Amino acid sequence: MxxxxxxxxxxxxxxxxxxxxxxxxxxxxxxxxxxxxxxxxxxxxxxxxxxxxxxxxxxxxxxxxxxxxxxxxxxxxxxxxxxxxxxxxxxxxxxxxxxxxxxxxxxxxxxxxxxxxxxxxxxxxxxxxEKEFSCKKSTREKTEPKISSYFECLKAGIPNYLVDKLRESKVIAIGISTGGPPVLEKIFTNLKKDFSIPILVVQHMPPAFTKALAERLCKLSQRQVKEAEDGERVENGVIYIAKGGVHLAVEKILGKYYIRLLENVEKVNSHKPSCDILFSSVAEWYGKNATGIIMTGMGCDGANGLLEMKNQGALTIAQSKESCAVFGMPRVAIEKGAAEAVLSVEEIIKLLNEV
Structure with a gap:
């Protein structure tokens, strides 16, 4: 009760x-x-x-x-x-x-x-x-995910293998939902000043909220954080926030990467923007030269897309249970085998700053 x-x-x-x-x-x-x-x-x-x-x-x-x-x-x-x-x-x-x-x-x-x-x-x-309600058709196991202690503890610091894979990345894609804004604030305000890999973020929020989120993150982090616009080029050092009510994707044209906003595509996993759409798009156009991070949130959005990224050779990370407000999205991704490493927010920040 x-x-x-x-x-x-x-x-x-x-x-x-x-x-x-x-x-x-x-x-x-x-x-x-x-x-x-x-x-x-x-x-x-x-x-x-x-x-x-x-x-x-x-x-x-x-x-x-x-x-x-x-x-x-x-x-x-x-x-x-x-x-x-x-x-x-x-x-x-x-x-x-x-x-x-x-x-x-x-x-x-x-x-x-x-x-x-x-x-x-x-x-x-x-x-x-923290049970599944919006993703009842998931075939995932109901047992606790088995996570290698090598990635659980990291007592000796961030493994060189993860750092090397991150350094190959031309983009970082983040999928996040419930409890997300404070986590994004923490990450972006603690990134080193010369961090240059572009970051694409899907945070489940309605339109007016994503614009306000981008403005707040820009002010707090003193970085270039903006709501993504259709057709703009993905530039180093810029953080792009998906616009509420529109899916965020990328496309490669003549060796350059561009933002694509998909207005006429239906909701995926009850969300628009959807983490799955972003991750799948990044898997298609960036292949192994990308990092995907799935973080706190309800539901199963992002797990399938993150698995696509992993299958293409990209580095894939799930936020640890202890550091999540809600472990739903990372849990599903882990149980699908989509996450190569499971890290806390502090460990994710430390890894990013190793680049």
Whole structure:
């Protein structure tokens, strides 16, 4: 049994959220707080497992509330209920940096209530169980992945073999989802100044959010980070963020690599952009001269594409379970045999800085 706290000054939204939570398989205790002060009091009285919080509320905004809830109980998982706007995107990214594990877009009208409840229910299930819900057709084994201790520990430093393969890379492709923005911030702000391999990133987010993410990462890392544009050349030292609602791919023309945005392609693994599309494209055009990294996220997106990269001779890496907010995507990739190495975020940064 879990204790869930809903913090929203809208009675209607509270009822919609409670309606979604009734779909959970086990009985849970659901608390409601109409403002942050009540939320803080209830968090002190009860051991809250999950808090679903709005941003604009009386007395205190949602960002400030995150700090109080984390101080009371660092293990409380927090999901922001975010507005589908550019200011809403900026607020959401700040919430994720402060400790929120995920966000969900607030419905703009009653027609979107059912879709909102379905999405929220899936997220909550993932947070509580980390079981597969969106990828039920996966044929992967249900046992824990067997990972070589050679790659698990790395106590003697990064193996030369990995460094040599990375140095052959002309591009790095990253697929990431739930819990991703803080991880990307950590990686890009800790890369050495002269790091020059171009990086292509698929972060599962809607359009306004990916633009805000690129701008935030650019400001924090002092690097050239931008939302990818169709037809632009892939340049050294540039980090390209996939645009929300559009698949990101690459193409080689006369020895040069170019960005391709695929608007008319359907969702893959329920995502657009999809990590599988990026990885598959990189496998086709870069072959062995690439590195693929699959990181924290729900679901199975990216596993098949990463396996394609590995089969072409590229270096493939999965983020370790201990360093993931949600181990879903890396787990599936590992169990498919798509990951050549399994590394923590710190180890990934160290490897990148060896180039």
């Amino acid at each position: 879990k204790r869930i706290l809903i913090v929203d000054d809208s009675e209607l939204m509270c009822e919609v959220i409670k309606g979604a939570l009734r779909g959970l398989e086990e009985d849970n205790i659901v608390f409601v707080a109409s403002n942050p002060l009540i939320a803080i009091r209830k968090a002190r009285l009860f051991n809250i497992d999950l808090a679903l919080i709005d941003y604009e509320m009386p007395y205190m905004n949602g960002i400030s509330l995150i700090s109080y809830l984390k101080e009371i109980n660092p293990l409380t998982k927090i999901v922001m209920v975010s507005a589908y706007t550019e200011p809403g995107a900026q607020i959401t990214l700040e919430a994720l940096a402060k400790g929120a594990i995920d966000y969900i877009l607030k419905p703009s009208d009653k027609k979107e209530f059912e879709g909102f409840k379905k999405d929220l229910l899936e997220k909550v299930r993932w947070i509580f169980t």
